[in-house]
Amino acid sequence: MVFEKVDVQPAYHLVASNIEKCIMQGIYKVGQQLPSELDLAKQLGVNRSTVREAIRVLEQSGLVFRKSARRLVISLPREQELASRVSQAMILHEITFLELWETMLPLEVRASELAAIRATDEEIERLEVNLRETADCLEHEQKLVALDIEFHLLVAKASRNRALLLAREPIGLLFYPAFYQVMSRLNAKDRLLSAHREVVNGIRNRDPKHAAQWMEKHIKDFRRGYELADLDMNQPVDNSSYFE
Amino acid sequence: MVFEKVDVQPAYHLVASNIEKCIMQGIYKVGQQLPSELDLAKQLGVNRSTVREAIRVLEQSGLVFRKSARRLVISLPREQELASRVSQAMILHEITFLELWETMLPLEVRASELAAIRATDEEIERLEVNLRETADCLEHEQKLVALDIEFHLLVAKASRNRALLLAREPIGLLFYPAFYQVMSRLNAKDRLLSAHREVVNGIRNRDPKHAAQWMEKHIKDFRRGYELADLDMNQPVDNSSYFE
Numbered sequence: 001m002v003f004e005k006v007d008v009q010p011a012y013h014l015v016a017s018n019i020e021k022c023i024m025q026g027i028y029k030v031g032q033q034l035p036s037e038l039d040l041a042k043q044l045g046v047n048r049s050t051v052r053e054a055i056r057v058l059e060q061s062g063l064v065f066r067k068s069a070r071r072l073v074i075s076l077p078r079e080q081e082l083a084s085r086v087s088q089a090m091i092l093h094e095i096t097f098l099e100l101w102e103t104m105l106p107l108e109v110r111a112s113e114l115a116a117i118r119a120t121d122e123e124i125e126r127l128e129v130n131l132r133e134t135a136d137c138l139e140h141e142q143k144l145v146a147l148d149i150e151f152h153l154l155v156a157k158a159s160r161n162r163a164l165l166l167a168r169e170p171i172g173l174l175f176y177p178a179f180y181q182v183m184s185r186l187n188a189k190d191r192l193l194s195a196h197r198e199v200v201n202g203i204r205n206r207d208p209k210h211a212a213q214w215m216e217k218h219i220k221d222f223r224r225g226y227e228l229a230d231l232d233m234n235q236p237v238d239n240s241s242y243f244e
Numbered sequence: 245m246v247f248e249k250v251d252v253q254p255a256y257h258l259v260a261s262n263i264e265k266c267i268m269q270g271i272y273k274v275g276q277q278l279p280s281e282l283d284l285a286k287q288l289g290v291n292r293s294t295v296r297e298a299i300r301v302l303e304q305s306g307l308v309f310r311k312s313a314r315r316l317v318i319s320l321p322r323e324q325e326l327a328s329r330v331s332q333a334m335i336l337h338e339i340t341f342l343e344l345w346e347t348m349l350p351l352e353v354r355a356s357e358l359a360a361i362r363a364t365d366e367e368i369e370r371l372e373v374n375l376r377e378t379a380d381c382l383e384h385e386q387k388l389v390a391l392d393i394e395f396h397l398l399v400a401k402a403s404r405n406r407a408l409l410l411a412r413e414p415i416g417l418l419f420y421p422a423f424y425q426v427m428s429r430l431n432a433k434d435r436l437l438s439a440h441r442e443v444v445n446g447i448r449n450r451d452p453k454h455a456a457q458w459m460e461k462h463i464k465d466f467r468r469g470y471e472l473a474d475l476d477m478n479q480p481v482d483n484s485s486y487f488e
Contacts, residue, residue: 023336024332024335024336030336053297053300056297056300056301057300057304060301060304060305061304061329061332062333063332063336076333076336076337077329077332077333077336079333082329082330082333085305085321085326085329086326086330086410088268088307088321089306089320089321089323089326089410090406090407090410091268092267092268092274092307092320092321093320093406095406095407099405099406099407099408100407102354102358102403102405102407102408103351103354103405103407103408103411104407105354106350106351106353106354107347107350107351107411109350110346110347110349110350114346159346161343161346161347162334162337162339162343163334163339163343163344163346163347163348163415164343164346164347166330166333166334166414167347167351167411167412167414167415168411170410170411171407171411
């Protein structure tokens with residue numbers, strides 16, 4: 001054997017990574033318009049159809065947004081979409097509740113500490129609204145789960161840390177819905193509400209320790225609830241809510 | 245105005261999410277073969293070219309792998325690729341060193357704790373090899389950064405927690421290379437090596453507290469080094485190494 005197999009990348013792949021590199025190096029900035037497909041084809045020495053396929057790849061990864069038939073604009077990948085892609089991978093990897101819990105605990109504690117330092121008045125107000133709505137929904141489990149997810153997302157956003165948000169979002173998408181099963185089996189609702197209240201107290205009073213302490217207690221309660229409800233933490237997390 | 249604008253999704257998009265849903269619900273499992281493009285086109289009532297575009301989208305997101313011209317197989321999205329997609333978003337969002345640091349601290353501490361509980365003998369051996377190589381490379385900054393990244397990845401892997409791995413990987417891709425600038429300005433290499441040593445001691449002796457304590461010290465040193473080197477933590481992190 002003299003020749004090694006050649007790793008032939010399809011042309012549209014090469015074109016896509018070429019354009020991607022220009023975006024990542026800031027040669028094209030977010031909000032700027034890309035040249036037309038025809039111009040790109042000329043510059044890159046490929047067919048227009050190849051460019052069109054490459055653009056689709058870039059649209060798919062959120063780097064390019066087609067404003068109209070002929071206007072391609074550089075865009076920021078949306079957090080929501082990235083998060084759901086990562087959650088998807090977690091489902092396919094059959095990630096367990098224990099894995100989610102072990103990772104969520106330090107992230108949520110950290111988020112609550114930072115929120116106590118940085119939350120704006122408006123963010124605190126939104127947390128208070130969430131508390132009131134939660135108090136009114138204690139008997140409605142599905143609404144309660146939605147409010148619980150919102151609560152934790154509000155705290156995380158108030159941390160003003162986008163790395164933290166990006167890291168926790170895909171875990172949150174699977175973690176909190178998994179708790180639905182616990183709530184429908186145990187009466188943990190009052191504990192949930194009072195823990196949320198104390199976290200908000202810590203944030204309002206600019207007391208990171210208080211917020212962190214109650215968040216830790218709260219997330220540890222999740223695990224205990226899971227065990228008390230006789231759910232197996234080492235099994236892949238129930239993801240049926242993901243498909244609703 | 246009577247009619248609302250219709251949100252027309254391109255056909256290949258609809259086909260892609262249709263197939264994606266089947267994969268996520270486990271109707272097609274990882275490793276299984278998808279029907280041929282022709283069969284899919286017939287079943288879904290669309291052109292074969294539409295199916296081909298949809299498959300490209302799925303290949304792009306790592307859900308489908310083309311084994312040969314005609315064999316499409318369901319695959320697990322690769323962690324590496326997901327991570328680099330998230331890092332990319334962080335760069336475009338101009339994430340700061342402070343944001344990365346605030347998130348990395350609790351994740352690395354947690355990883356070291358779990359590693360002390362779960363690391364296999366083989367994983368501990370690999371950590372020891374990394375320590376020896378680090379000791380031999382103290383004067384070669386670029387190698388040192390590569391070994392530092394490897395060290396933290398080895399610890400994270402030894403945690404046997406895939407949610408943690410998925411959450412920290414994109415941050416790690418930006419965080420440790422950013423420290424290169426610090427190392428080239430300060431003489432922090434001995435501190436780095438001795439902290440790594442103590443973390444490994446904690447892991448080897450099954451002492452989560454010791455591992456966690458030294459990991460915390462170590463990551464806090466990163467921040468201090470950044471400040472001592474007169475780098476601005478509130479500026480977007482230097483990402484030039486990302487493009488090498």
